[in-house]
Amino acid sequence: METYLPVNGSHIKVLNVPYFVQNDTEWLCLVYSIKMVMDFYKNIHTTLEIRQRSPNTTRDELMGVTRTKITTGTPVSDDLVQSLNTKFPSLQFELKETNYGEIKKELNRHNPVIVMYNPTILFNGEVGPGHSGVVIGMNKQLIVLNNPWYGPSFCVEKTAFDEAWEIEYNRGLFIKPNSQQRIDEHAGTVA
């Protein structure tokens, strides 16, 4: 479930999160990021119970649940989180302003985290479109992302990433396996 990524003579521990690439004109970064995390729980996670409970989903299904349009992307709000939580009760979705410490904690628990940032800042120093990627590992200096555009295991200096992330108000989408109790509660509510 984990591996060590060699970077500049040292190694960073990263989660083996599957990777999906988005096309040039598809604004599906968040959809692909969610799919990467969900596929990780479904197919890669070493805990059998988590794999069995995790739903199998498709890109198209996720586009519907997240009300994503190929031309403008995904509207990000509490409605998005509510919709995901309702559709996939075996997982718990939470959107919030966060920090490296919280993300690191989740990585240690084998939970990849989606971050929303502004990549134009990284490359051109200007504000551009919002973008999402899955954090699969980090150390003191670097953050490692499965980035639907720029490739798998995409390493960025934290000092550079800070500004790109701050523009999007340091938002992160946390996706964690839900406890059985919560799933049962949800099933009871729905029934």
Added chain:
Amino acid sequence: MQVRLLESPINKKDAQKRAHLFVREKYGNLPSVGIPEIQDNVWIIPINVKYPRVFFESATNKPKKVRYMNFERIGEIKIDANNGDIVDKPRSWDIKSEIKGKLDFVQLTVQKALVKTGAQNFSKLPFSEHMHTPIEDIISFLLLKDKIDLETELSILSEEEKEKYLKNIDLLITTGLIRKNDNFVLPDNAFVEIERSSDNISSKLSKALSYFFAQGYDNISSIQQVLGPYLTISGYIYGQSIEYDDIIPVEYSEIQALIQQSYGQSIKQMKIPRYLIQLNEVGLLDQSSCRGEDMWLPKTDILRSVRMEETLLSPIRNMFIDSTARV
């Protein structure tokens, strides 16, 4: 009902955050917000778009280069500085159409420059393969019959058809190919010069069309009627290379998607190979191969000339952000 998220009065930073979260919630992740300005106690926050184009290397399917097209102030959000209420905002639909309008404008500008530069090449496309258009009818008629008596010739047409021919006659007049004298349409100076050449009649038609393309490029919608999918395909392929500031090979499947999107007719799909071969034959496209896949790319000499069309391309030049964003 509007929920108040911020305490009043709100400062510039709060206004920008409020607008940013609103944009992300309502318009998706493509647009972003600019710097707020205050006017009569209302924060005005521009909505900008940096439209990314990622060029993937075909061999590895990994991104090679990212370029951004800059569409500024496609809308504004207005926020009451006293209580944080959003008092005015574009509809999601407005934002989408603004973006589409800008993208179309880029494509049309490239098409104009290509038609102007490649006029001669376009005119060599096999005559019978041109789309049906009054432009060719009018030129052919004059080549064979010397003049058109509008009263007689157009009287047999429906009102709609008649209107179409008259519009095209006016367009040809603006290029100096033909002129009108009362009810007659006659060759003008440029046409006479073309007629004087010792070419055969179909070459004269090609020359007249070439002249029309080179002079009438600004009226791109009329030229689109003449060149149809030939211009759609070549314009797209040249557009890609201009947007990315590089020579970009285009895959066959991408051209299929383009034709489906532009025409939505399955019959056109069958014709794509012929269009490509003919565009190659007249020297507008080159062919290459990557991993056994056919790729299509612009001719370097024509691309160079298109890029030099400074006056034509200047309205879109400032939309392209320098391609320093290599990954």
